[in-house]
Each structure stands twice: as structure tokens, then as C-alpha cells.
Amino acid sequence: MKYRDLNPSTRTIMTPGPVEAEPRVLRAMAAPILGQFDPEFTTLMNETMEMIRELFRTKNRWAFPVDGTSRAGIEAVLASIVEPGDRVLIPIYGRFGHLLSEIAERYGAEVHNIETSWGTVFQPEAILRAIDRVKPKIVAVVHGETSTGCMQPLKEIGEACRERDILFVVDAVASIGGADVRVDEWKIDAAIGGTQKCLSVPAGMAPITFNSRVEALLLERKKIERGLVDPGSPKSAHARAIRTNYFDLSQLMDYWGPARLNHHTEATSMLYALREGLRIVLEEGLENRIDRHRLHEKALVHGIGAMGLDIYGNPACKLPVVTCIAIPEGIDGESVRAMLLNDFDIEIASSFGPLKGKIWRIGTMGYSCRKKNVLHVLAALEAVLLRHGASLQAGRAVQAALDIYHAQA
Numbered sequence: 001m002k003y004r005d006l007n008p009s010t011r012t013i014m015t016p017g018p019v020e021a022e023p024r025v026l027r028a029m030a031a032p033i034l035g036q037f038d039p040e041f042t043t044l045m046n047e048t049m050e051m052i053r054e055l056f057r058t059k060n061r062w063a064f065p066v067d068g069t070s071r072a073g074i075e076a077v078l079a080s081i082v083e084p085g086d087r088v089l090i091p092i093y094g095r096f097g098h099l100l101s102e103i104a105e106r107y108g109a110e111v112h113n114i115e116t117s118w119g120t121v122f123q124p125e126a127i128l129r130a131i132d133r134v135k136p137k138i139v140a141v142v143h144g145e146t147s148t149g150c151m152q153p154l155k156e157i158g159e160a161c162r163e164r165d166i167l168f169v170v171d172a173v174a175s176i177g178g179a180d181v182r183v184d185e186w187k188i189d190a191a192i193g194g195t196q197k198c199l200s201v202p203a204g205m206a207p208i209t210f211n212s213r214v215e216a217l218l219l220e221r222k223k224i225e226r227g228l229v230d231p232g233s234p235k236s237a238h239a240r241a242i243r244t245n246y247f248d249l250s251q252l253m254d255y256w257g258p259a260r261l262n263h264h265t266e267a268t269s270m271l272y273a274l275r276e277g278l279r280i281v282l283e284e285g286l287e288n289r290i291d292r293h294r295l296h297e298k299a300l301v302h303g304i305g306a307m308g309l310d311i312y313g314n315p316a317c318k319l320p321v322v323t324c325i326a327i328p329e330g331i332d333g334e335s336v337r338a339m340l341l342n343d344f345d346i347e348i349a350s351s352f353g354p355l356k357g358k359i360w361r362i363g364t365m366g367y368s369c370r371k372k373n374v375l376h377v378l379a380a381l382e383a384v385l386l387r388h389g390a391s392l393q394a395g396r397a398v399q400a401a402l403d404i405y406h407a408q409a
């Protein structure tokens with residue numbers, strides 16, 4: 001046979017995703033296939049919905065995965081609520097704000113952006129001023145910006161949107177399952193999570209949730225599509241109809257709800273994977289899980305600092321699950337990454353756009369977020385940097401991280 005047996009290396013993955021999958025999740029994926037309307041399977045679907053509600057800390061009726069990677073979840077939400085000509089305000093502080101803008105634009109939104117420099121987030125007042133100037137129908141914000149390692153506080157934005165009857169959409173892909181995300185308390189109308197980041201499930205699904213305010217809009221658009229609404233309404237029926245089939249949340253509601261109308265074929269093995277991943281999250285407990293992510297972040301950050309390297313970005317708004325490190329002067333960042341991978345089986349991430357070549361990004365997410373991995377990445381990074389001729393405080397990084405771990409014990 002020309003093609004060799006599949007035999008991927010067992011890497012230590014310290015990127016902002018995909019991260020190492022939970023072994024239990026991988027085992028769940030090997031379980032036998034069930035038919036999509038088999039009562040055994042629909043029970044698993046319902047249980048997954050219940051656990052997604054807990055994950056997002058919401059009482060929303062609608063919480064289910066969209067099949068596809070995280071951006072499929074983002075696209076489903078935006079495609080289903082954005083109507084041509086709608087004003088959508090998207091504050092940008094990194095790469096994924098641009099993704100939200102691009103998707104909203106493709107579905108006909110009049111997108112208004114405000115930008116702040118990468119490495120910081122917005123003061124809520126800056127967003128509130130933009131809201132009052134733009135008067136949008138929708139505000140869409142990234143919670144954890146994986147590209148810059150920053151996290152935008154959401155509560156005040158959510159409250160301001162609710163007071164003004166604006167829909168508030170949040171990309172919580174990077175933060176869900178690793179940092180605090182409170183959909184109901186922060187008055188988020190629709191939120192999107194990711195699997196291959198802090199849930200430690202392979203890429204291929206996007207858990208989402210949305211509330212009755214979003215549901216009302218979806219039902220209205222669905223009625224328009226079926227021609228049940230007065231043709232004299234201001235926008236023509238045709239213009240207001242939802243423009244996607246695969247990502248039409250009103251159809252997905254009929255599939256995940258009691259009607260069980262056939263839409264797509266649910267991704268059986270991914271559903272098993274997500275359900276097992278969620279079970280692991282809830283067994284650990286959301287609070288414990290957030291604390292664990294903070295502990296390992298702290299050990300990593302102390303280690304990096306003790307090595308004499310600088311953390312990129314404003315520490316006051318640091319995303320706890322991604323640590324960005326300034327590449328020292330005169331060091332080839334890509335050569336360091338290659339040696340980490342080839343000699344140590346460790347993967348860390350590079351970066352995009354204005355930060356390309358300037359920072360490395362180390363993820364501490366989900367199953368990858370553990371003591372062994374943090375100590376390994378620190379020891380290996382130090383060794384590789386010495387090999388590249390960097391002048392370092394050799395030997396200090398692992399000791400600094402151990403100080404944090406031993407203080408805990």
C-alpha cells in the first residue's frame with residue numbers, strides 16, 4: 001500500500017487550538033453509529049443541549065451545536081439574524097473581530113467598526129458611545145481574542161444593549177470552558193463557543209445558544225419566507241428571508257426541537273465527542289475548571305518572566321487561556337517553533353497580521369492545560385532559546401513555575 005498506516009505523533013499541543021483532545025472524548029468517538037432519529041440518539045442530543053445550557057450559564061431554551069467548526073456557529077447566528085441593510089456594530093481588537101465583520105457584511109449588513117490597538121480591549125464607555133452614534137440593530141463582540149491574548153469585559157455592553165433593545169452577539173469560542181462566560185447575567189442574546197479550544201474536543205462542532213429575543217426574530221423571518229406576512233411591510237418579503245439553508249437557525253430549531261424535522265444528518269461521532277467533553281467539564285465543575293486554567297496560566301507567566309522574556313499585551317485584560325510572548329530581539333521565531341516541534345514534540349503558535357514575527361502564543365486550554373505540559377514547554381523553550389544564542393536567565397523558568405505549583409499544594 002502506497003499510503004502508510006495512520007500514525008500521528010503524540011504532540012504536546014500548547015497553541016490556542018486545536019489542543020490535545022481528552023482521551024475519554026477520543027474513546028467516545030469510536031462508539032457505534034446510531035440513526036439520527038433513533039430514540040437512543042435523540043436522548044443523547046437532548047442531554048447535549050442540557051449540558052450546553054450549563055456551559056453557557058443560561059436558561060435559554062435554545063442551546064445546541066452547529067455542525068462545522070466554530071465559524072460555522074458564528075455564521076449560523078449572523079446569517080440568521082442579519083437582514084440586508086441592518087446596521088451592525090463590531091468593535092475590533094484583533095483578528096476575530098475582522099471575521100465577525102466579514103461574515104456580517106456577506107449577509108448584507110452595514111457594518112460599523114471601531115478599533116483599538118491590538119494588545120488592549122475597549123473601555124465600555126467607548127463602545128457605548130459608538131452604540132449611541134451608530135444605533136445598530138446588532139452589536140457583535142469577541143470575548144477572548146486568541147490573536148492578541150486579550151479578553152473584553154462584556155457585562156456593561158450587554159446591559160447597554162438590552163436597555164436599547166439591541167441584539168448582543170458574543171464570540172466566546174476561545175473562552176468557553178476555560179474562562180467565565182455568563183450568558184444570562186451579561187445579557188448576551190446569542191453566544192457561540194468552540195470545541196477544539198478549552199473543551200478539548202476535536203474541531204467540527206460549534207455549541208451555540210440564543211434567547212427568546214433572537215427566537216422571535218427568527219420566527220418572524222421564517223413567516224416572511226413562507227409568505228405569511230403582509231406584503232405591504234416596509235422591506236420586501238424576499239429581501240428579509242434567511243439566505244442560508246445549512247445555517248438557518250429556524251430550521252435547526254425544528255431539527256433540535258420536538259418537531260425533529262429532518263435538516264442535515266447530525267454528525268454522530270462528533271455528537272458523542274461533544275457530549276463526553278461536556279460531561280468532563282461539568283464533572284470538574286465550571287468554577288474549578290476556571291481556577292485550574294488560572295493556576296496554570298500563573299505558573300506559565302511566572303516561568304516566562306523568570307526566563308527574562310516579556311509578556312505581550314496589557315496584563316489588566318489578559319485572556320487567561322492564551323499567553324502571548326514577545327519574541328526577543330534577533331531571534332527567529334519560526335526557527336524556535338520548528339525546533340520545539342522537531343526536537344521536543346511541542347507545538348506553540350505564531351501570530352497574524354501586525355503581530356506576525358513579533359510574538360509567540362502559548363495556549364493553556366482544556367486538557368492541554370496541565371502541570372506536565374506547562375513545565376515541559378518552559379523547559380523546552382529555554383533550551384531552544386539557548387540553542388539559538390539568546391542570553392537567558394538559564395534554569396529559572398521551571399523553578400518559578402514550580403514555586404507556583406508547590407505554593408498551591
Ligand SMILES: *Cc1c(COP(=O)(O)O)cnc(C)c1O
Nearest residue numbers: 069070071096144146171173174
Ligand atoms: C478559533 C477561533 C475562531 C474560529 O474557529 P474555527 O473553529 O477555526 O472556525 C473564532 N473566534 C475565536 C475567538 C477563535 O479563537
